[in-house]
Amino acid sequence: MISINRETLSQFALVQWQKLRRQFDDLDALRQRLDYQTILLAACAMAASLALGVGDLITKGAIAERQAEDLRATLGQVLPQTLYDNDVLANPRVIPSAGEETGLDQTEVFIAKKGGEVTAVAFKMLAKGGYAGDLTLMLGVGREGRILGVRVIAHAETPGLGDKVEISKSNWILGFDGRSLSNTSTQGWRVKKDGGDFDQFAGATITPRAVVKGVEGGLRFFERHRQELLTTTE
C-alpha cells in the first residue's frame, strides 16, 4: 500500500511553484523560449474563447428578445391587428420549398387565426434579382389570396435610389395592398416600363422589378400551398 506523506507532497508542490515563479523573474530570457511562446499563444486563444463563451451566454437572451421584437414589429405591419387573436409568432408552419418562388429551402409561415379559423398568413421570402443581391421581403396574405401588406426587411440596394422600396423612404410598397393573382393579370405584375401596373423609380428600375416579381412569386407560393396552410391544426 502506498502511503502519501502530506508534508512531502506540499513541499514538492511549493518547490515546483517557486521554480515556476523564478522563471518569471527574468522575463527577457523567458520570452525567448519556444515552450513559453507556445503555451502563451495557447493560453491567449483559450482566454479569448472563454471570454466569447461568457459574452454569448450573457447576451444570448437579449439578442433573441430583440430579434423576436423585430419580427413582431414587421408582422404587425403586414397583418392587421383585427385579423387575429392568437400569438402569431408561437407556432410557425415550416413548408419545404426548395426550388419554389420564395427562394428558400424552407419557408416559415406564420399563421394568423381568429376564433380558431385561419384568417391570414405571413411569411418571409427572398426577392431575386435586386441591383445588389436578394431583397428579403415579409408578405402578409389574406385567406382569399389578397395581399394585406408587404415590407422589405433587408436589402443592399443603392441608398437614395433603390431604397425607396423601404416604407420609411416612400409609400411605393403600399401599392401592393389588395392585389391578388386574380385581380391583377400576369401582364399587370410588372413595372410600368415593362407594360405592367407598378411604378418604377426615376433612375432605378431593377429594384422595383425584383420586388414586383418577388411578390407575385410569393402569391403563387401561397396558392400552391393554400389548402395546407388554411387547414387548422392544433
Add this chain to the structure above:
Amino acid sequence: MSESLSRIAKEGLWSNNIVFSQSIALCPLLAVTGTTTNALGMGLATTAVLVACNVLISYGRLLIPSEIRIPVFVALIAMVVTLVDMVMNAWLHELHKVLGLFIPLIVTNCAILGRAEAYASRKPPAYAAFDGLMMGLGFTLALVVLGAVREVTGSGTLFANASLLLGHGFAWLETTLIPEYRGFLLMALPPGGFLMLGFLLAGKRILDRRLARRPARNAAIEHTLAEQI
C-alpha cells in the same frame, strides 16, 4: 507628464490623426459615412475597441514575446470586437441593424493593430488607454466630419435618425438643413466619399501649412520691431 498627455491628445486628434494624417482605416470610413449618425456610431464603437485593446495589450506587453506578438494581438482584437458586436446586438439593436455589417470588420481595421504595435506594446496601461481614447476620438471626428459633409450635400439633412442611436432625448439633433432638397446621389455613394475625403485632406494640409508659417512670421515681425526700436 501632463505635457506628454497633451502631446498624445494632439497627436491622436490632429497631427497624427488616423484618417487625416496616417490615411489608414479608409474602408470603414467610406462605408459608413453616408450619414452622420452612422459615422458617429461606428466611431464610438471603434473607440471602445481601441481603448480596450490598447489596455489589454499594454498589460501583457512584458509577457508577450515579439516573435508571436502579431497572432496574440489579432486574437485579442478579434475577441474584443466580437464582444462589442454581441453587446451592441443585445442592447443597441437599432444601431446594430444599421452598422451590423461593419462591426465585425473593425477586426481588420489596421488602425487598431497599428496602435497596438506602435504604442500600446511599449507604454504603461494608463498612457495606452489615453492614446486609444484620443486616437479613437480622432477617428470619430474624421468620420463625423466626413459624414456631416456627405449627408448635407447628399440629402440636405444632418444627424437623420439620431434618436435611434442616442435615444429619443436626442431627436433635436435631427435637422433638415436644406428643405425640398432633391439630393445629390454621388455624395451618398462611395465615390462621393472618396472625393470629399480628398477635399478634406487638402483642407487639412493647407491649414497645417498656415499654422506652421504663422510662428515664423511672428518671429520675423518681432525681429523687425526690435530693429526699429
